[in-house]
Amino acid sequence: MLGEPGGTGAGALLSILRDGQARTRAELMQLTGLARSTVSQRLDALLDQRWIIPAQDAISSGGRPAVAFAFNQGARVVLTADLGATHTRVAVTDLAAGILAERTADLPIERGPEATLGWLVETFTDLLAEAGHGLDEVCGVGVGLPGPVEHGTGRPINPPIMPGWDAFPVPAWLSERLGVPVLADNDVNIMALGEHWAARPEADHLIFVKIGTGIGCGIITERRLHRGAQGAAGDIGHIRVPSTDDVVCRCGNIGCLEAVAGGGALAGRLREAGEDAADSRGVVRLVRAGNPHAVRLIRQAGREVGEVLTSIVNFFNPAVIVIGGDIAEAGEHVLAGMREVIYSRSLPLATQHLDIRASELGDRAGVTGAAVMVIEHVLAPTAVDQTVA
Amino acid sequence: MLGEPGGTGAGALLSILRDGQARTRAELMQLTGLARSTVSQRLDALLDQRWIIPAQDAISSGGRPAVAFAFNQGARVVLTADLGATHTRVAVTDLAAGILAERTADLPIERGPEATLGWLVETFTDLLAEAGHGLDEVCGVGVGLPGPVEHGTGRPINPPIMPGWDAFPVPAWLSERLGVPVLADNDVNIMALGEHWAARPEADHLIFVKIGTGIGCGIITERRLHRGAQGAAGDIGHIRVPSTDDVVCRCGNIGCLEAVAGGGALAGRLREAGEDAADSRGVVRLVRAGNPHAVRLIRQAGREVGEVLTSIVNFFNPAVIVIGGDIAEAGEHVLAGMREVIYSRSLPLATQHLDIRASELGDRAGVTGAAVMVIEHVLAPTAVDQTVA
Numbered sequence: 001m002l003g004e005p006g007g008t009g010a011g012a013l014l015s016i017l018r019d020g021q022a023r024t025r026a027e028l029m030q031l032t033g034l035a036r037s038t039v040s041q042r043l044d045a046l047l048d049q050r051w052i053i054p055a056q057d058a059i060s061s062g063g064r065p066a067v068a069f070a071f072n073q074g075a076r077v078v079l080t081a082d083l084g085a086t087h088t089r090v091a092v093t094d095l096a097a098g099i100l101a102e103r104t105a106d107l108p109i110e111r112g113p114e115a116t117l118g119w120l121v122e123t124f125t126d127l128l129a130e131a132g133h134g135l136d137e138v139c140g141v142g143v144g145l146p147g148p149v150e151h152g153t154g155r156p157i158n159p160p161i162m163p164g165w166d167a168f169p170v171p172a173w174l175s176e177r178l179g180v181p182v183l184a185d186n187d188v189n190i191m192a193l194g195e196h197w198a199a200r201p202e203a204d205h206l207i208f209v210k211i212g213t214g215i216g217c218g219i220i221t222e223r224r225l226h227r228g229a230q231g232a233a234g235d236i237g238h239i240r241v242p243s244t245d246d247v248v249c250r251c252g253n254i255g256c257l258e259a260v261a262g263g264g265a266l267a268g269r270l271r272e273a274g275e276d277a278a279d280s281r282g283v284v285r286l287v288r289a290g291n292p293h294a295v296r297l298i299r300q301a302g303r304e305v306g307e308v309l310t311s312i313v314n315f316f317n318p319a320v321i322v323i324g325g326d327i328a329e330a331g332e333h334v335l336a337g338m339r340e341v342i343y344s345r346s347l348p349l350a351t352q353h354l355d356i357r358a359s360e361l362g363d364r365a366g367v368t369g370a371a372v373m374v375i376e377h378v379l380a381p382t383a384v385d386q387t388v389a
Numbered sequence: 390m391l392g393e394p395g396g397t398g399a400g401a402l403l404s405i406l407r408d409g410q411a412r413t414r415a416e417l418m419q420l421t422g423l424a425r426s427t428v429s430q431r432l433d434a435l436l437d438q439r440w441i442i443p444a445q446d447a448i449s450s451g452g453r454p455a456v457a458f459a460f461n462q463g464a465r466v467v468l469t470a471d472l473g474a475t476h477t478r479v480a481v482t483d484l485a486a487g488i489l490a491e492r493t494a495d496l497p498i499e500r501g502p503e504a505t506l507g508w509l510v511e512t513f514t515d516l517l518a519e520a521g522h523g524l525d526e527v528c529g530v531g532v533g534l535p536g537p538v539e540h541g542t543g544r545p546i547n548p549p550i551m552p553g554w555d556a557f558p559v560p561a562w563l564s565e566r567l568g569v570p571v572l573a574d575n576d577v578n579i580m581a582l583g584e585h586w587a588a589r590p591e592a593d594h595l596i597f598v599k600i601g602t603g604i605g606c607g608i609i610t611e612r613r614l615h616r617g618a619q620g621a622a623g624d625i626g627h628i629r630v631p632s633t634d635d636v637v638c639r640c641g642n643i644g645c646l647e648a649v650a651g652g653g654a655l656a657g658r659l660r661e662a663g664e665d666a667a668d669s670r671g672v673v674r675l676v677r678a679g680n681p682h683a684v685r686l687i688r689q690a691g692r693e694v695g696e697v698l699t700s701i702v703n704f705f706n707p708a709v710i711v712i713g714g715d716i717a718e719a720g721e722h723v724l725a726g727m728r729e730v731i732y733s734r735s736l737p738l739a740t741q742h743l744d745i746r747a748s749e750l751g752d753r754a755g756v757t758g759a760a761v762m763v764i765e766h767v768l769a770p771t772a773v774d775q776t777v778a
Contacts, residue, residue, distance in 0.1 A: 009422075033398075148738070205618050217704070221610060228706020229594050232738040239700040240734070242631040242644070253734060255631070311628045311700050315606070317617020345629070345642060349537070349621040 010042040010388040011381025014051055014071065018379060022055030022068035043069060045388045050075045071095075076139035077131065078374045079124045079178075082187060082366025083116065085109055085146050085161050085213075089363065090123050092131045093371040095139075095379070097197060101131035102367065109146060112164035113173070121177050138180050139378045142370030143170060144187035151231045154184030183373055187366055188234060189225050191359075192218025194369025195322045199360040203319040207312065208365075209236070210325035211305060211334070213264045213280050215257055219316075237262065239308045257308050261301035263327050270294060280326040287330040298330050302337020306345075309338065313346040313354065324359035331358060399431040399777040400770025403440055403460065407768060411444030411457035432458060434777045439464045460484075465528035466520065467763045468513045468567075471576060471755025472505065474498055474535050474550050474602075478752065479512050481520045482760040484528075484768070486586060490520035491756065498535060501553035502562070510566050527569050528767045531759030532559060533576040540620045543573030572762055576755055577623060578614050580748075581607025583758025584711045588749040592708040596701065597754075598625070599714035600694060600723070602653045602669050604646055608705075626651065628697045646697050650690035652716050659683060669715040676719040687719050691726020695734075698727065702735040702743065713748035720747060 016031055017023060023031070029039050046052045047069070055070040073095040082089045086109070091102040103123060107116060120143075128135065147159025154171035156162055171182035192208035200206060206220040215237040219226040226233055237258035238251050247265075249256035259265055263280020270277040270286065273293055277283050286294035309321065328334055335358060343351055361368050377383060405420055406412060412420070418428050435441045436458075444459035462484040471478045475498070480491035492512060496505060509532075517524065536548025543560040545551055560571035581597035589595060595609040604626040608615040615622055626647035627640050636654075638645035648654055652669020659666040659675065662682055666672050675683035698710060717723055724747060732740055750757055766772060 203618075205615075219704075221615060222613075224611075226594075226610060226705070228739070229592075229708035229743075230706055230738050230741060232736060233704065233706040235703050235706075235736055235739065236700075238736055239703050240631050240696075242629050251736075307629075308700070311625075311697070312704055314624050314628050315608075315622065315701055315704070316615070317619055317622040317624075319618035347621060347624055347627055347640075349619050350617070350624065352619060354618075 009381065009385035010046050010051075011379075011384030013039070013042050014046060014379060014384050015381050017052055017069060017071040020071060022070035024066040024068045026066060028069075042388075049388055051384070051388070073098075076378070077128070077133050077137050078371045078378075079128070079138055079141045080143070080367045080370035080374070081120055081124075081141075082144040082190070082370060083107070083109055083120075083146060084187070084366075088116075088120075089367050090120065090127060091364075091367040091371070092124075092127050092133065093367070095375055097194075097368050097371040097375060099364065099367065100133075101127045102364075103127060104363075109161065109165070110163050113168040113170065117170065117173055121174070124178070135178065135180075138178070140180055140374035141174055141178060141182040142190070142374040143174070143182065143184040144190040144366045144370050145170065145184055146187050148231070149184055149186045151185070151227055154182070181374075181378070183370075183377055185225075185370075185373060186218075188216045189218045189227070190369035190373060191324060191361075191365040192220055192322075192369065193225065193372045194361055194365040194367075195324065195359060196220045196223070197372045198365075198368060199322060199357070200320045200355070203355075205316065205318045206320040206322065207309075207316070207318045208322045208324060208359075209305065209309070211261070211263065211280075211301075211323065211327035212325035213262060215262050215305065215325075221316075236308055236312070239311075241304045241307050243307060244304070257304060261304040263325075266294075266297055266301055266327070269297060284326060284329045287333060295333055298327065299333045299337040301327065302334040303341045304337075305334070306338035306341030310342050310345040313342060313350050317350045319353065320355045320357070322357055322359055324362070324365055328358055329362075398770065398774035399435050399440075400768075400773035402428070402431050403435060403768060403773050404770050406441055406458060406460040409460060411459035413455040413457050415455065417458075431777075438777055440773070440777070462487075465767070466517070466522050466526050467760045467767075468517070468527055468530045468569075469532070469756045469759035469763070470509055470513075470530075471533040471579070471759060472496070472498055472509075472535060473576070477505075477509075478756050479509065479516060480753075480756040480760070481513075481516050481522065482756070484764055486583075486757050486760040486764060488753070488756065489522075490516045491753075492516060493752075498550065498554070499552050502557040502559065506559065506562055510563065513567070524567065524569075527567070529569055529763035530563055530567060530571040531579070531763040532563070532571065532573040533579040533755045533759050534559065534573055535576050537620070538573055538575045540574070540616055543571070570763075570767070572759075572766055574614075574759075574762060575607075577605045578607045578616070579758035579762060580713060580750075580754035581609055581711075581758065582614065582761045583750055583754040583756075584713065584748060585609045585612070586761045587754075587757060588711060588746070589709045589744070592744075594705065594707045595709040595711065596698075596705070596707045597711045597713060597748075598694065598698070600650070600652065600690075600712065600716035601714035602651060604651050604694070604714075625697055625701070628700075630693045630696050632696060633693070646693060650693040652714075655683075655686055655690055655716070658686060673715060673719045676722060684722055687716065688722045688726040690716065691723040692730045693726075694723070695727035695730030699731050699734040702731060702739050706739045708742065709744045709746070711746055711748055713751070713754055717747055718751075 052069045053072045055068040088107040092100045156165045170184045174182040208218040217234040238256045240255045247259045249259035266283045267277040441458045442461045444457040467482045477496040481489045537546045545554045559573045563571040597607040606623040627645045629644045636648045638648035655672045656666040
């Protein structure tokens with residue numbers, strides 16, 4: 001398909017410099033095909049707004065040394081939040097998604113949007129001060145929400161565990177109070193962005209599977225989020241597991257992955273067996289304590305997730321599968337069960353170089369991914385062109 | 390993600406004009422941000438090579454009428470071929486993938502690459518003459534092959550039904566004889582491109598499912614082919630069907646979709662029941678003749694394909710699913726079985742606007758898609774920049 005025709009503004013220069021390498025005026029003229037006067041004018045605007053900084057002198061061919069320019073990853077900060085069902089993590093990051101300050105809190109999402117987001121604005125203010133930055137240095141806010149989010153507006157859409165949040169304009173509400181662009185997305189999508197950035201940024205096709213109380217996945221293809229036609233992509237928790245068909249799921253169907261291998265289902269089965277497991281974290285605690293019943297169950301859950309992923313590997317041929325969420329904290333037992341099934345069942349060509357691994361970022365996948373989402377948005381060439389006059 | 394910085398050559402102008410709308414010099418200056426002299430120079434080069442033609446005078450605001458320029462879809466022709474196991478279709482198209490001349494022939498692919506491709510070169514020459522064009526007007530050749538093809542080189546890789554073709558450099562061999570760029574890809578990928586172009590060019594996410602002797606799919610996302618990390622994406626014939634697990638597949642696993650619902654499997658079961666069905670075409674003939682056994686089998690095959698697509702709909706959330714291949718010619722029976730399962734089993738949000746339809750192009754999906762592949766390649770801005778000096 002054809003690319004976009006444009007890309008001749010300051011954003012084009014910044015998108016070249018973002019790889020971290022410093023370049024001279026002459027190099028930038030050559031790379032963009034723009035005239036010297038145009039390049040100079042745009043570099044001045046970028047310097048003026050601190051998006052770039054003069055770097056060490058580049059090698060000169062005999063004459064006076066040419067000044068090189070580099071991307072300034074400290075130019076702005078990003079505010080991010082990963083809102084879970086009961087627990088929230090908030091962070092301030094730089095333009096390389098590095099965490100400058102962070103805080104976690106027990107905050108039930110069912111308190112509703114205004115109480116939750118009001119608390120968030122206060123916490124952002126505290127954290128900014130702690131990191132030694134002002135609101136004028138914030139280039140954007142990224143928020144992960146534990147439910148379906150409409151792309152474009154960032155509103156939760158019929159979120160099952162977020163009473164009072166349906167269609168609440170999260171980005172608009174926050175943007176009005178903070179005066180900067182705000183982006184919101186589903187937490188699993190955001191975690192996929194974070195894991196891709198942290199673990200395998202060069203991978204074109206990555207799937208991040210979150211196994212917590214429920215099960216869902218985030219899909220990266222050609223290094224971008226695949227959301228699907230209705231933004232519903234990645235909802236693998238209700239795919240039927242071939243080997244089991246007697247379990248009824250909350251969705252009304254039988255044999256759904258979530259109903260057999262989700263943290264809620266596993267905790268329920270352990271309680272039936274007389275074990276103390278209130279939720280998915282309880283399951284992981286038992287596994288870590290070496291409880292044989294819990295270990296057996298979680299390995300079987302890994303196989304069942306593997307059965308579903310086998311189909312996805314044949315269909316999608318990802319380079320990397322990253323496993324995260326509470327249940328993934330049970331570590332090698334889950335991965336071993338998954339690998340067992342995927343390698344025996346998927347096509348050899350598709351598994352030849354397939355990398356199946358545990359989350360690199362753990363609890364920080366959400367806040368890191370939310371920062372990545374904001375950075376990609378704010379530093380897109382057209383966005384830079386709009387802000388750098 | 391960030392876009393490419395460049396795109397300021399003749400290719401950028403052509404990519405704007407390719408939508409079919411004529412534009413004046415002033416409009417093109419505004420759209421690209423390029424100087425008048427630059428636009429004029431690049432328009433001259435494009436006119437010189439006939440990529441564009443002067444269109445009717447545009448509306449002028451009082452002064453002398455401004456000349457507008459339009460894309461010339463007759464500027465070049467494309468040669469395309471869809472090579473099947475036993476049957477081949479060859480065509481000459483314009484730059485809108487419209488067929489100007491075509492021919493079909495019985496040509497067993499097992500005759501090997503040199504005999505097959507030698508015949509192809511002769512047939513291309515004949516067809517070009519028939520369409521009233523010369524080799525100097527050909528901008529590229531597109532070839533579909535019935536097996537896995539390495540992206541980038543266009544070589545078949547361990548193709549199961551193409552003896553003698555493994556690693557044969559199809560594009561290089563043809564390009565040496567025809568003197569133009571040659572692209573080759575797997576037939577299902579190419580058919581997906583053709584169906585997307587013909588039926589739903591505006592759809593971001595489309596899946597084309599070919600049900601013939603085997604079963605495979607081509608995946609379009611963000612309007613481009615998704616090939617996966619090893620180019621193995623779309624191999625859904627060996628996904629396990631949840632409801633059946635007693636059939637052994639040629640791949641060694643049990644319950645593979647192809648082993649229960651492929652044309653070869655269906656023909657085999659009909660023969661066991663005493664019916665006359667040599668292959669998938671025989672199955673379709675019986676269905677069309679109203680044979681109740683064949684109708685029952687093919688509807689059940691539709692349900693089984695539907696079971697696998699249900700997982701894919703939840704995972705990928707496509708806007709459109711197009712069904713093609715021999716078995717799809719049995720029409721509504723297959724579609725009805727598929728729809729029955731997909732709508733009862735996939736998530737409501739993902740099926741709300743899902744369009745499940747039969748192939749629009751039928752036997753021509755391959756040659757049309759091969760033309761689309763070549764046109765997108767030849768008219769990519771960077772490619773145009775290289776040829777229009």
